[in-house]
Amino acid sequence: xxxxxxxxxxxxxxxxxxxxxxxxxxxxxxxxxxxxxxxxxxxxxxxxxxxxxxxxxxxxxxxxxxxxxxxxxxxxxxxxxxxxxxxxxxxxxxxxxxxxxxxxxxxxxxxxxxxxxxxxxxxxxxxxxxxxxxxxxxxxxxxxxxxxxxxxxxxxxxxxxxxxxxxxxxxxxxxxxxxxxxxxxxxxxxxxxxxxxxxxxxxxxxxxxxxxxxxxxxxxxxxxxxxxxxxxxxxxxxxxxxxxxxxxxxxxxxxxxxxxxxxxxxxxxxxxxxxxxxxxxxxxxxxxxxxxxxxxxxxxxxxxxxxxxxxxxxxxxxxxxxxxxxxxxxxxxxxxxxxxxxxxxxxxxxxxxxxxxxxxxxxxxxxxxxxxxxxxxxxxxxxxxxxxxxxxxxxxxxxxxxxxxxxxxxxxxxxxxxxxxxxxxxxxxxxxxxxxxxxxxxxxxxxxxxxxxxxxxxxxxxxxxxxxxxxxxxxxxxxxxxxxxxxxxxxxxxxxxxxxxxxxxxxxxxxxxxxxxxxxxxxxxxxxxxxxxxxxxxxxxxxxxxxxx
Amino acid sequence: xxxxxxxxxxxxxxxxxxxxxxxxxxxxxxxxxxxxxxxxxxxxxxxxxxxxxxxxxxxxxxxxxxxxxxxxxxxxxxxxxxxxxxxxxxxxxxxxxxxxxxxxxxxxxxxxxxxxxxxxxxxxxxxxxxxxxxxxxxxxxxxxxxxxxxxxxxxxxxxxxxxxxxxxxxxxxxxxxxxxxxxxxxxxxxxxxxxxxxxxxxxxxxxxxxxxxxxxxxxxxxxxxxxxxxxxxxxxxxxxxxxxxxxxxxxxxxxxxxxxxxxxxxxxxxxxxxxxxxxxxxxxxxxxxxxxxxxxxxxxxxxxxxxxxxxxx
Numbered sequence: 116x117x118x119x120x121x122x123x124x125x126x127x128x129x130x131x132x133x134x135x136x137x138x139x140x141x142x143x144x145x146x147x148x149x150x151x152x153x154x155x156x157x158x159x160x161x162x163x164x165x166x167x168x169x170x171x172x173x174x175x176x177x178x179x180x181x182x183x184x185x186x187x188x189x190x191x192x193x194x195x196x197x198x199x200x201x202x203x204x205x206x207x208x209x210x211x212x213x214x215x216x217x218x219x220x221x222x223x224x225x226x227x228x229x230x231x232x233x234x235x236x237x238x239x240x241x242x243x244x245x246x247x248x249x250x251x252x253x254x255x256x257x258x259x260x261x262x263x264x265x266x267x268x269x270x271x272x273x274x275x276x277x278x279x280x281x282x283x284x285x286x287x288x289x290x291x292x293x294x295x296x297x298x299x300x301x302x303x304x305x306x307x308x309x310x311x312x313x314x315x316x317x318x319x320x321x322x323x324x325x326x327x328x329x330x331x332x333x334x335x336x337x338x339x340x341x342x343x344x345x346x347x348x349x350x351x352x353x354x355x356x357x358x359x360x361x362x363x364x365x366x367x368x369x370x371x372x373x374x375x376x377x378x379x380x381x382x383x384x385x386x387x388x389x390x391x392x393x394x395x396x397x398x399x400x401x402x403x404x405x406x407x408x409x410x411x412x413x414x415x416x417x418x419x420x421x422x423x424x425x426x427x428x429x430x431x432x433x434x435x436x437x438x439x440x441x442x443x444x445x446x447x448x449x450x451x452x453x454x455x456x457x458x459x460x461x462x463x464x465x466x467x468x469x470x471x472x473x474x475x476x477x478x479x480x481x482x483x484x485x486x487x488x489x490x491x492x493x494x495x496x497x498x499x500x501x502x503x504x505x506x507x508x509x510x511x512x513x514x515x516x517x518x519x520x521x522x523x524x525x526x527x528x529x530x531x532x533x534x535x536x537x538x539x540x541x542x543x544x545x546x547x548x549x550x551x552x553x554x555x556x557x558x559x560x561x562x563x564x565x566x567x568x569x570x571x572x573x574x575x576x577x578x579x580x581x582x583x584x585x586x587x588x589x590x591x592x593x594x595x596x597x598x599x600x601x602x603x604x605x606x607x608x609x610x611x612x613x614x615x616x617x618x619x620x621x622x623x624x625x626x627x628x629x630x631x632x633x634x635x636x637x638x639x640x641x642x643x644x645x646x647x648x649x650x651x652x653x654x655x656x657x658x659x660x661x662x663x664x
Numbered sequence: 665x666x667x668x669x670x671x672x673x674x675x676x677x678x679x680x681x682x683x684x685x686x687x688x689x690x691x692x693x694x695x696x697x698x699x700x701x702x703x704x705x706x707x708x709x710x711x712x713x714x715x716x717x718x719x720x721x722x723x724x725x726x727x728x729x730x731x732x733x734x735x736x737x738x739x740x741x742x743x744x745x746x747x748x749x750x751x752x753x754x755x756x757x758x759x760x761x762x763x764x765x766x767x768x769x770x771x772x773x774x775x776x777x778x779x780x781x782x783x784x785x786x787x788x789x790x791x792x793x794x795x796x797x798x799x800x801x802x803x804x805x806x807x808x809x810x811x812x813x814x815x816x817x818x819x820x821x822x823x824x825x826x827x828x829x830x831x832x833x834x835x836x837x838x839x840x841x842x843x844x845x846x847x848x849x850x851x852x853x854x855x856x857x858x859x860x861x862x863x864x865x866x867x868x869x870x871x872x873x874x875x876x877x878x879x880x881x882x883x884x885x886x887x888x889x890x891x892x893x894x895x896x897x898x899x900x901x902x903x904x905x906x907x908x909x910x911x912x913x914x915x916x917x918x919x920x921x922x923x924x925x926x927x928x929x930x931x932x933x934x935x936x937x938x939x940x941x942x943x944x945x946x947x948x949x950x951x952x953x954x955x956x957x958x959x960x961x962x963x964x965x966x967x968x969x970x971x972x973x974x975x976x977x
Binding site: 164167168170171250253308309311312329330331332333363364365366367369370373374376377378379548 | 919929932
């Protein structure tokens with residue numbers, strides 16, 4: 116079960132297709148920093164349980180959300196993304212983007228050192244980016260984040276230029292993520308292959324130092340003395356308050372919740388939705404949660420295969436499902452319903468799409484009749500020319516959560532009301548890879564996490580088919596959408612990008628390429644004594660600001 | 665017996681190698697039948713990235729014909745090379761090395777505690793009245809029927825979450841070992857107690873026991889010197905089954921108690937389709953099985969004097 120959780124994608128989008136990964140990145144409305152009592156003080160330690168050890172301890176190799184969760188406080192980034200989607204300096208004091216969008220020039224701080232004493236400088240940046248694109252590293256996520264990366268040019272001790280082969284406006288957002296942060300050049304030189312095994316080999320510039328790892332059990336991180344290069348908007352700029360934090364890997368949900376309620380843990384990650392009601396009654400436990408940033412759990416309608424090559428049938432399908440009612444019924448208010456292909460907390464979300472589509476049974480019926488599905492077969496499904504109106508929903512059996520399966524069943528029931536048949540097709544991993552590479556499916560589903568609206572390119576650009584690493588499971592081939600997405604890559608101001616992303620959201624919903632459904636949440640349970648526990652960019656806890664009373 | 669020991673060991677060694685070869689072969693072909701290894705290495709996200717497949721296939725030697733891969737696998741295993749983990753990209757031997765001890769610790773303590781519990785139950789209840797025996801039978805059946813992981817959650821809830829006597833996770837020395845050991849030992853004790861009591865009651869009805877009692881031997885003395893040995897025989901015969909239970913149970917119990925060990929590694933490897941690690945664990949399990957069976961066979965004559973006679977003959 117935890118392998119489903121432990122995967123994410125930022126722009127390696129096939130996840131959208133396979134429905135892997137619960138989301139990350141967020142800035143939701145229902146989040147509040149835990150604890151308000153007293154003045155922060157230094158000292159103490161917390162034990163933090165998550166579900167598993169990450170797939171790899173090398174952030175440049177990992178595709179798991181767990182590595183960024185555990186290591187955000189160990190690794191700093193060049194720039195810092197604030198919750199409103201804008202950027203501020205971090206390890207880079209300033210930056211400049213050339214007019215053609217091909218060169219990003221960064222002026223670096225000159226007072227930063229790695230945990231091993233190695234200075235952080237232009238050569239260190241170059242060594243890391245070169246490590247990511249080196250085929251021997253076998254990077255997937257980080258490499259994709261770098262986009263059309265060409266090379267890094269060292270123009271001074273503390274000045275670098277990142278050259279791109281084509282404009283790529285999501286680069287700053289990518290550079291703010293832990294997946295493009297920096298290993299000590301000394302480690303990259305001496306033990307590059309050992310970074311993936313963690314522990315002492317994780318050496319970076321952050322407020323905590325990786326001090327030990329017991330594989331499969333726990334990892335210990337201790338305060339870095341002398342840390343003073345936090346981003347300006349951090350509420351606590353200097354050294355971390357905590358002496359250390361211990362990350363414990365507790366795969367079993369019951370064990371994690373039980374250990375939290377009995378006081379053996381300070382923080383527990385991924386509280387299951389079914390345990391929330393019980394925990395709300397516990398005065399000593401605070402719950403901190405945020406909605407996924409990225410996409411809601413979304414169905415993609417394969418536009419290249421009948422009957423979904425017909426717009427009327429797609430709109431009928433979209434109109435036949437009362438997503439608000441199903442989400443409410445299945446999740447009892449814990450999750451909300453998504454109204455666009457981005458969640459409302461994702462930078463770039465366009466609120467104006469909320470009214471342009473929705474449940475309308477009569478419209479669904481009249482559109483199906485217009486499309487010629489007027490007959491009814493012996494089982495009550497609509498038919499045309501003696502063929503039943505039937506579609507298949509292909510999904511990866513081992514990466515689909517209980518919640519998602521329940522939604523599949525609810526969807527099947529909902530469209531049956533208008534005479535539409537959905538056949539569920541659970542597949543093993545090689546078969547699903549095969550099905551999505553060849554286009555042999557009618558419906559795909561997934562909830563990819565992202566940083567901002569730039570995920571739309573992975574989801575809808577004509578060349579981003581699932582067979583070649585994209586997540587365009589609807590197999591949209593729309594010159595207008597492609598045009599907007601290309602323009603977004605060249606557009607440097609965020610507001611301008613968001614206008615374009617808004618247009619894309621309008622079109623893909625109006626054309627019914629997709630059916631967005633529920634927006635999941637990641638909930639942390641926190642002991643009362645833990646203060647200042649808040650979720651920053653990427654829904655990652657800002658551990659350097661946490662203290663214990 | 666001692667005269668034939670070398671021959672016995674040689675026979676054991678040969679059958680052991682045969683069993684291991686079988687395990688390797690079955691695992692190898694099961695894995696290759698399960699689908700393209702490259703998909704497993706890359707995962708669904710990256711499996712279709714252009715160019716990556718060919719490179720990975722070449723790197724792991726998966727682009728060669730299956731028989732060549734198989735022979736290569738046999739050759740490297742013969743030299744103790746279990747290959748590299750797809751997921752952690754480090755030698756499997758290093759990955760498993762640190763995990764064997766915790767599992768062995770758990771399995772041994774569970775075997776000992778299970779045997780001890782079974783012995784106590786046997787001695788106390790054998791030959792007693794109907795009510796006592798019915799009561800214990802119900803207990804034993806319950807103990808056998810309870811899945812270890814469920815028992816583990818039950819023990820956790822009671823003794824860790826509520827009473828807070830023992831930690832819920834981690835290897836905090838002895839205190840961290842108590843609950844997982846019990847979770848494994850109780851179902852084991854249920855089975856062992858049943859077979860041992862049956863045997864004990866059978867033996868206690870034999871004439872030699874009656875005559876010994878008539879000579880003034882106490883029941884305790886008889887138990888220690890004679891009858892318990894008989895009761896231990898079927899338990900020894902079941903050692904292979906016990907081992908299977910322990911290995912299977914450890915996988916689940918390690919997960920519930922978040923203990924390090926082979927079980928955790930195996931579950932993780934299966935989830936990530938890390939076949940070199942899965943194969944190594946299977947081979948290791950087969951090896952343990954072979955060794956334990958050999959040990960059990962060597963123990964028979966030690967426990968049962970009659971077997972010593974026959975093997976000398």
